[in-house]
Amino acid sequence: MSRLLAWLLPLVAGLLFGVGLIVSEMVAPAKVQAFLDVGGRWDPSLALVMGGAIAVALPVFQLARRRRPPAPHGPVEGRLIVGSVLFGIGWGLSGYCPGPALVVAGGGSGEALGYVVAMGLGMALGNRYGARELRRA
Template sequence: MRNIIGFAAGLIFGLGLIVSGMANPAKVLNFLDILGPWDPSLAFVMGGASVTAFIGYRLVWRRGTPVMGTQFDLPASGTIDAPLLTGAAIFGVGWGLGGFCPGPAWASLAIGSTGILVFLPAMLIGIVLADFGKSSPLFAKKGA
């Protein structure tokens, strides 16, 4: 049942990305290009999502446990450190250069975006390499 609910939530999210235009890399790039043909509509999509998430989290956290689980899966640390900032910067640069982030990338498969045929395989390779990097001695934390 949990997988069915997860699939339904992902489907609704993906449809929302398509309807809002977030799966269109040109729309994203036009939002980021403040000196060119700037398109502010993405700010309204992000603002609406932020308000919805804020309200949703407040309602969900009133419960003792999740509906489909035994405990909430929250980050162990709230620290803003160099790895977090580096990852955010890499994500932002990738989003700006490619016009996709992971959610809209998957949703773009449904609308047949040609750029997705390059971006999605590169993203999946990056995920595998990042997972490999976690187990590499080069990336091991000092003192661990």
């Protein structure tokens, strides 16, 4: 792969990804919390974001898999479950998951930037405690 493409391809992918997050309103914390509020006034829209994304990505990933054998799936461990539960709490509290937080921070929101800084600290903690096992897993 040429050097230009090695930069251009992820740049375009990141841009498209961000535009998708904006169009789908994943960048609106109130919308996210309304999706997670299944017992209240539930707005099911965001289920369709994941549905739409998988409808496009699944055939692509499965096609690629036929051309080259995939990396094996790792085991389900405690870290996976504990980490995901902790992330869900952060997601529910703020209405931000990592992608939308970065996009909104990129747009100049101080609130999202604050969240991204805290998220970076959390990631640094995660990198430090458990990073070695992570790479082995």
